[in-house]
Structures are given as structure tokens and as C-alpha cells.
Amino acid sequence: MTRPPLLEIQDLRTYFYSRAKEAFIRSVDGVSLAIAPGETLGVVGESGSGKSVTALSILGLVGGNPGVITGAVHFAGGNGASGPRNLLADLERYVSLTKHDGRIVAVAKDEPGWRAHVERALARVRGKQIAMIFQNPKSSLNPFVTVGQQISEAVRLHTGVTHASEAKERALGWLERVRMDSPRLRFDQYPDGLSGGMCQRAMIAMALASEPSLLIADEPTTGLDATIQSRIVALLAELKSEFGVTTLLITHDIRVVSRLADTVAVMYGATVMEHGPARDVLAPGVEPKHPYTSALLASLPSTQTNGRRHAVDGRLPVIRGEVVDTMNVPRGCRFHARCDRITDAIRARCMGEEPALATVAAGHRMRCHLHPGEARGG
Amino acid sequence: MAARELALTALLLLGVSLVVFVILNLSPGDPFSVLLEGQAPGHAARASVHEALGVPTTWYGRYLAWLGNIARGNLGTSIRTGVPVAGEIARAGPNTLYLTLGSLLVTLLLAVPVALYSASRAAGALARGLRLAVYLVSAVPVFWLGYVVIYLFIHRFGVFPLLSGSAEPARHGWLYGLLPIVVLGVANGTVSEVTRHLRGELGRVLTEDYIRTARAKGAPVWRHAFKEGFLLPMTEMIASKIPFVIGGAIIVEQVFNWPGLGRMVWQAAQDRDFPVIMGIALVAAAFVRLASLLRAVIYAGVNPRTATD
Known part of the structure; x- marks a missing residue:
């Protein structure tokens, strides 16, 4: 990673109170990620690993209570040549943390103040420089506004096009570019008249219509039929080669990531477990080094034969145990209770000490006591 | 759709009028007694009023007569004052x-x-x-x-x-x-x-x-x-x-x-x-x-x- 990143997340933490307010749900607990310009970063992980909340935190879209509490999001997009700016700048002015034994135990946050600050700080970023698409495209489009109007709105808000007819032409152009069938007909339809796949195409058109420097795709294929999923993935791959828009791709589907991502981050228990070039982290034929990544790949029903299948008696291997409880994050490695590579030699460390995200090779970092960085080399 | 809504409206108004009429007739008191104020409201006196005004003796008879007037666009006249109801409503309606x-x-x-x-x-x-x-x-x-x-x-x-x-x-x-x-x-x-x-x-x-x-x-x-x-x-x-x-x-x-x-x-x-x-x-x-x-x-x-x- 020689080029300066377009987006760099540093030690982001987004917490929520549990229902009775007696504990924190640590949805994002110290996430650090970076995306180089033009590259697609795939973030994979199980449900509840904090990937979506990470994405929403970037754009200030998480509700309070207490929401984003620490971290930095350096973003180098936009036409300002002033270098990267921190989208979470001044966060500490609204938040005060009480730490005990190195862990955050209490948060006091001026949420209305922070909310107002975010709205101001991100006014020129949302939609214009960073656009986002979501899962459940059907409910993510406004059911009371035609698809065409929603795309034209993005054009008019962010591209300096003020003329309605020109905005419509551009919107139609984008509907064509996302391979919407009969775009002129779809333009005047309401989302209710469109299928889920078409709605996601419309969402993608809407996101790209403002010509953002970063696209965040939050589970873009989740909730769609399998065949539609693969078509949307194909479309995203096509758009990637055609426009080369930098993308943060959030998904639980490793196949989507392996198809689209240049860099992969594997999240577990609200933090990043492994982060590196896709060919190193997921690529076929290469044994994944991190036990969690390895377990995740092993549980895939795949036709790939790369020698790492250990399916026995025709069953898919599963990762035993439950996803880590982000309310009661264990003291040691977040994955230790489910890890099957734990050895007696390192057990005590795995249970008592959280491994750092250490560099194991150029651009490849992981959080595991089995791979303590430089010692192993790579 | 519009025709259906109109038919429903007519049905609703019919139902409302029937219910109100029945309640009025079940409640004690005779509207025409008001015309006999000062006189002993005997049965014979009331019957003569009904007869003089040509009012049907049964409640459904009176309802049907009222309905017939409505069908001709006539809301009838006030028993007390003899003034047409439509005019009274048009006068007081805007205030309400x-x-x-x-x-x-x-x-x-x-x-x-x-x-x-x-x-x-x-x-x-x-x-x-x-x-x-x-x-x-x-x-x-x-x-x-x-x-x-x-x-x-x-x-x-x-x-x-x-x-x-x-x-x-x-x-x-x-x-x-x-x-x-x-x-x-x-x-x-x-x-x-x-x-x-x-x-x-x-x-x-x-x-x-x-x-x-x-x-x-x-x-x-x-x-x-x-x-x-x-x-x-x-x-x-x-x-x-x-x-x-x-x-x-x-x-x-x-x-x-x-x-x-x-x-x-x-x-x-x-x-x-x-x-x-x-x-x-x-x-x-x-x-x-x-x-x-x-x-x-x-x-x-x-x-x-x-x-x-």
C-alpha cells in the first residue's frame, strides 16, 4: 500500500447501551481499516461482527445512545487539495470517556450536539463524495417517489446540474449503465413496481449518479434471490472495471468478496481480525493463516477444490460455539473460545491477552498469537 | 371506483337516517304536541292533528314519507315553526x-x-x-x-x-x-x-x-x-x-x-x-x-x- 489511502479508519469505536442501560454493546470496538484509491476493500464477517455499523459510522448514520465515541476517519476525497480530513474531527469535544483497567466503562456524550455537528461536517460529503447502497434495496428506496426522480435528485443535489430535463437524461444514462432493462419505462415507476434486483440496480445508479469518490456497499446482495445476487455481483464487477470507483464492500458472503475485492478485512467480535491483499487472505490455493478466516472459508459450500476442504461425511464444517457476545467481550482473543488451532503452549496468552493487529507481511496484518508479526515474517 | 363510493355514501346516509329516525320514535314525546300547547294533549286531540296534517300514524309510514320527500330533494318543514328545514340549515350551516x-x-x-x-x-x-x-x-x-x-x-x-x-x-x-x-x-x-x-x-x-x-x-x-x-x-x-x-x-x-x-x-x-x-x-x-x-x-x-x- 504505497499510495496514500483514500479512506483510513483509525481505532473506531461505536457503542450502544444495552436495553437496560447496564452494559455496552460494543458494536465496533477498535476498528482500523484503509482503502487505497481505486481499490475495493471487502469487509467480511458473521452477523453482528460490526461491519455494517462501521460503514454507517463513517457517514454519521448510526443513531445515538451513545453511538460513535472514539476514533478517526481520514478521508482524502473531494476536490479540496488540502489533504485528508478527519470526518470525526472534534468528536472528543462531545464525548468524555471513563476508563478502568484499559477498558471504557462509562461514556458521557452530548448526542444532540454531536448530531448537529455531524450534519454540518458531513453535509458536503454524504452522497456527494461518499455514496452508499444498502441491503433490502426495496425498502431503501422511497416508496412514494418514482425511481427516476430519486436518481435525478442525486444528480441535481451533487453534480451542479440544475435543469430538470438534463438531470433526467443523466439519470436515464445511469439506469442504462446499471443495465436496467427498459430504463425509460422504469424511470417513471415506483419502487413497488420493481423487483428487488431492479431496485438494487436503481440504488446503485442513484449512488453513482452523484459521481462519488467512495462507494460504500453495505450487504448489496443480501436479501436477494441467489440468481439476482450473482447478477448484482456481476454488475458491480463490471462497474468496477468500467469506472474504477473506490469501494468499501461490506458482506457476510465470502464469495462476493473473493469476486470483487482487492483487499480483504475479516471482522469478528466488533474488530478486525485480518486485513490484507485478497490474494493473501482468501485466494485459492493459499492456506489462510488466521484461524478465524480459515474456519470461515472452511464453512463455505464451495465447488473450489484447493486442498483446504476438511468436510467429513458429507457435512459442511461449522464454526463451533456462538458468535462472541459484544456486551461481554472476553479478556483475551475474541475468538479463543471457538478457535480450533489453540495449542496448550499459547492457551494462556489467548485467554488472557488480546493479540495486537500485527503486520505479518507487506500490507498484511492479523490479530493472532500464532502469528505474532515480524517474528514469523510471512 | 367513484360510483362505488357514491353508492356507499347513499347507503350510509340511508342507514344513519333510519337509525336516527328509529331513536326519535322510540324516545318519549310526540313532536306534534307542540302544536297543542295550552290544550290538554288528549289522544283524540293528537289524532286530529295527525289527521289534519296528513301524517301517517305508523313510524315506518312517517319514515317512508320523509324518505320520499328526500328523494325529491325536500328536507321537509319544521313542525314547530313551519319553516323549510333546508333553508334553516343553509342559514345556520356556515356558522357551524x-x-x-x-x-x-x-x-x-x-x-x-x-x-x-x-x-x-x-x-x-x-x-x-x-x-x-x-x-x-x-x-x-x-x-x-x-x-x-x-x-x-x-x-x-x-x-x-x-x-x-x-x-x-x-x-x-x-x-x-x-x-x-x-x-x-x-x-x-x-x-x-x-x-x-x-x-x-x-x-x-x-x-x-x-x-x-x-x-x-x-x-x-x-x-x-x-x-x-x-x-x-x-x-x-x-x-x-x-x-x-x-x-x-x-x-x-x-x-x-x-x-x-x-x-x-x-x-x-x-x-x-x-x-x-x-x-x-x-x-x-x-x-x-x-x-x-x-x-x-x-x-x-x-x-x-x-x-x-
């Missing part, structure tokens, strides 16, 4: 319309800001206080508030002149009307309901996925939330609360001596003047129905899902 629509406006002016504020700041202390105030105000009985207001503003402080229905038009006549409008608007018991519904709906819509999309897109949230979060709940509330406002109007018109349909129907009820009661009941039912038709039209116009059905 002014009172009900005005008070509805007052209700909305109270409820909407509180709802909008507390939907945007759900947990604020001020929002909670405002909502509590709104609930308290809604619990105030309209007749009580009416008398208190009359005592305070008219008798004690003399801010407003006493309104008398029969007086010559005063110079600031419209101003005198404000007091009953405000009283009915505040105490018709719907302020809290309107606040709660609007706040609930807007709050729900603000958590919808498409509002998150609008925020991610940098579009104004209100532009996307307006239809489902404001227009539809407002329409719903106005249409469904009109019966309550009309009910409150009957009381307020009594308290303030307001020359509208409410006072007229009250007087007619005292006299068992059934053509007047029936006429006003019909007009009120038509008004309520009109409001719900308007709601249906707005819903169809706003919501692509109902429009395509």
Missing part, C-alpha cells in the same frame, strides 16, 4: 362550518408543533413536558372550559363582548367568534390523539430504511419523510376526528349561544322536531363522509400502492 373548521385549525396548531418537536427530540425533557401538557389539555371537558372562559374573558375581564345570536351585526363580529373556536379547538379531546398519532407516525417513518438512504444521499430528510410521515397521518387524523369536533360543536354552540346547527339541533331535540333533527343528522353524516372521501382521494394521490389497486 366556521366553528368546526376553525377549531380544527386550532387543534392542529396546538398538536402539530408538539408532535414535530417531540418526534425530532424523543427523549428531551421539554418534549415530554409539552406532551404532558397536551394530554392534560385534552382531558379538559369542553363545556367546563367554555364556562370558565366565558366567566374569565367576558364577565371578569371583559376582553371579549358577549355574543348574542340575534343581535345586529357588530363591528368586529368575526373577533367574537374566536373564543368559541379556541375553546372547541383546545378541548374537543382530540389534541392528544392528533399529537400522539403524528408523533408516532413521523417517528416511525424517520427510522425507515428509505430515510436512512435519503440521509446517506445528502437529501433533506423532511422532503422524503413528508408524505408518509406528515401528509398521510394528518389526513387520517383530520378525517377521523371530524365527528368528535362536530360533537363538541353542539356543546360549544350551547355554551356560547352560537347560532349554528348544533344549537338548532339541540332546540329541535327539545321539541322532538324530527324533520329538523333528521335534516341536520343527514348533513352531519354527509360532512363526515365527505371528509373520509377526501382522505381516500389524498391517499390514492400520494400512495402509489393504493393508486394501482
Whole structure:
């Protein structure tokens, strides 16, 4: 990673109170990620690993209570040549943390103040420089506004096009570019008249219509039929080669990531477990080094034969145990209770000490006591 | 669709008229006794009145006769005064319309800001206080508030002149009307309901996925939330609360001596003047129905899902 990143997340933490307010749900607990310009970063992980909340935190879209509490999001997009700016700048002015034994135990946050600050700080970023698409495209489009109007709105808000007819032409152009069938007909339809796949195409058109420097795709294929999923993935791959828009791709589907991502981050228990070039982290034929990544790949029903299948008696291997409880994050490695590579030699460390995200090779970092960085080399 | 709605409306009005007529006939008292005032209301005397006026002796006979008149566009004449009911309604109707629509406006002016504020700041202390105030105000009985207001503003402080229905038009006549409008608007018991519904709906819509999309897109949230979060709940509330406002109007018109349909129907009820009661009941039912038709039209116009059905 020689080029300066377009987006760099540093030690982001987004917490929520549990229902009775007696504990924190640590949805994002110290996430650090970076995306180089033009590259697609795939973030994979199980449900509840904090990937979506990470994405929403970037754009200030998480509700309070207490929401984003620490971290930095350096973003180098936009036409300002002033270098990267921190989208979470001044966060500490609204938040005060009480730490005990190195862990955050209490948060006091001026949420209305922070909310107002975010709205101001991100006014020129949302939609214009960073656009986002979501899962459940059907409910993510406004059911009371035609698809065409929603795309034209993005054009008019962010591209300096003020003329309605020109905005419509551009919107139609984008509907064509996302391979919407009969775009002129779809333009005047309401989302209710469109299928889920078409709605996601419309969402993608809407996101790209403002010509953002970063696209965040939050589970873009989740909730769609399998065949539609693969078509949307194909479309995203096509758009990637055609426009080369930098993308943060959030998904639980490793196949989507392996198809689209240049860099992969594997999240577990609200933090990043492994982060590196896709060919190193997921690529076929290469044994994944991190036990969690390895377990995740092993549980895939795949036709790939790369020698790492250990399916026995025709069953898919599963990762035993439950996803880590982000309310009661264990003291040691977040994955230790489910890890099957734990050895007696390192057990005590795995249970008592959280491994750092250490560099194991150029651009490849992981959080595991089995791979303590430089010692192993790579 | 329009034909179906019209047929439904006709059916509704027919049902309302039948129910009201039956209740009138089940209640004690004979409307025609009023013509025998000062005389001993013997059975023979009453029968002679009926016969002289050509009124059918059975209740269904009278209902059918009334219905026949309605079919010819004739609301009949008041038994007490002999004046055509239609003309009376046309004379008093605008006063009631002014009172009900005005008070509805007052209700909305109270409820909407509180709802909008507390939907945007759900947990604020001020929002909670405002909502509590709104609930308290809604619990105030309209007749009580009416008398208190009359005592305070008219008798004690003399801010407003006493309104008398029969007086010559005063110079600031419209101003005198404000007091009953405000009283009915505040105490018709719907302020809290309107606040709660609007706040609930807007709050729900603000958590919808498409509002998150609008925020991610940098579009104004209100532009996307307006239809489902404001227009539809407002329409719903106005249409469904009109019966309550009309009910409150009957009381307020009594308290303030307001020359509208409410006072007229009250007087007619005292006299068992059934053509007047029936006429006003019909007009009120038509008004309520009109409001719900308007709601249906707005819903169809706003919501692509109902429009395509």
C-alpha cells in the first residue's frame, strides 16, 4: 500500500447501551481499516461482527445512545487539495470517556450536539463524495417517489446540474449503465413496481449518479434471490472495471468478496481480525493463516477444490460455539473460545491477552498469537 | 371506483337516517304536541292533528314519507315553526362550518408543533413536558372550559363582548367568534390523539430504511419523510376526528349561544322536531363522509400502492 489511502479508519469505536442501560454493546470496538484509491476493500464477517455499523459510522448514520465515541476517519476525497480530513474531527469535544483497567466503562456524550455537528461536517460529503447502497434495496428506496426522480435528485443535489430535463437524461444514462432493462419505462415507476434486483440496480445508479469518490456497499446482495445476487455481483464487477470507483464492500458472503475485492478485512467480535491483499487472505490455493478466516472459508459450500476442504461425511464444517457476545467481550482473543488451532503452549496468552493487529507481511496484518508479526515474517 | 363510493355514501346516509329516525320514535314525546300547547294533549286531540296534517300514524309510514320527500330533494318543514328545514340549515350551516373548521385549525396548531418537536427530540425533557401538557389539555371537558372562559374573558375581564345570536351585526363580529373556536379547538379531546398519532407516525417513518438512504444521499430528510410521515397521518387524523369536533360543536354552540346547527339541533331535540333533527343528522353524516372521501382521494394521490389497486 504505497499510495496514500483514500479512506483510513483509525481505532473506531461505536457503542450502544444495552436495553437496560447496564452494559455496552460494543458494536465496533477498535476498528482500523484503509482503502487505497481505486481499490475495493471487502469487509467480511458473521452477523453482528460490526461491519455494517462501521460503514454507517463513517457517514454519521448510526443513531445515538451513545453511538460513535472514539476514533478517526481520514478521508482524502473531494476536490479540496488540502489533504485528508478527519470526518470525526472534534468528536472528543462531545464525548468524555471513563476508563478502568484499559477498558471504557462509562461514556458521557452530548448526542444532540454531536448530531448537529455531524450534519454540518458531513453535509458536503454524504452522497456527494461518499455514496452508499444498502441491503433490502426495496425498502431503501422511497416508496412514494418514482425511481427516476430519486436518481435525478442525486444528480441535481451533487453534480451542479440544475435543469430538470438534463438531470433526467443523466439519470436515464445511469439506469442504462446499471443495465436496467427498459430504463425509460422504469424511470417513471415506483419502487413497488420493481423487483428487488431492479431496485438494487436503481440504488446503485442513484449512488453513482452523484459521481462519488467512495462507494460504500453495505450487504448489496443480501436479501436477494441467489440468481439476482450473482447478477448484482456481476454488475458491480463490471462497474468496477468500467469506472474504477473506490469501494468499501461490506458482506457476510465470502464469495462476493473473493469476486470483487482487492483487499480483504475479516471482522469478528466488533474488530478486525485480518486485513490484507485478497490474494493473501482468501485466494485459492493459499492456506489462510488466521484461524478465524480459515474456519470461515472452511464453512463455505464451495465447488473450489484447493486442498483446504476438511468436510467429513458429507457435512459442511461449522464454526463451533456462538458468535462472541459484544456486551461481554472476553479478556483475551475474541475468538479463543471457538478457535480450533489453540495449542496448550499459547492457551494462556489467548485467554488472557488480546493479540495486537500485527503486520505479518507487506500490507498484511492479523490479530493472532500464532502469528505474532515480524517474528514469523510471512 | 367513484360510483362505488357514491353508492356507499347513499347507503350510509340511508342507514344513519333510519337509525336516527328509529331513536326519535322510540324516545318519549310526540313532536306534534307542540302544536297543542295550552290544550290538554288528549289522544283524540293528537289524532286530529295527525289527521289534519296528513301524517301517517305508523313510524315506518312517517319514515317512508320523509324518505320520499328526500328523494325529491325536500328536507321537509319544521313542525314547530313551519319553516323549510333546508333553508334553516343553509342559514345556520356556515356558522357551524366556521366553528368546526376553525377549531380544527386550532387543534392542529396546538398538536402539530408538539408532535414535530417531540418526534425530532424523543427523549428531551421539554418534549415530554409539552406532551404532558397536551394530554392534560385534552382531558379538559369542553363545556367546563367554555364556562370558565366565558366567566374569565367576558364577565371578569371583559376582553371579549358577549355574543348574542340575534343581535345586529357588530363591528368586529368575526373577533367574537374566536373564543368559541379556541375553546372547541383546545378541548374537543382530540389534541392528544392528533399529537400522539403524528408523533408516532413521523417517528416511525424517520427510522425507515428509505430515510436512512435519503440521509446517506445528502437529501433533506423532511422532503422524503413528508408524505408518509406528515401528509398521510394528518389526513387520517383530520378525517377521523371530524365527528368528535362536530360533537363538541353542539356543546360549544350551547355554551356560547352560537347560532349554528348544533344549537338548532339541540332546540329541535327539545321539541322532538324530527324533520329538523333528521335534516341536520343527514348533513352531519354527509360532512363526515365527505371528509373520509377526501382522505381516500389524498391517499390514492400520494400512495402509489393504493393508486394501482
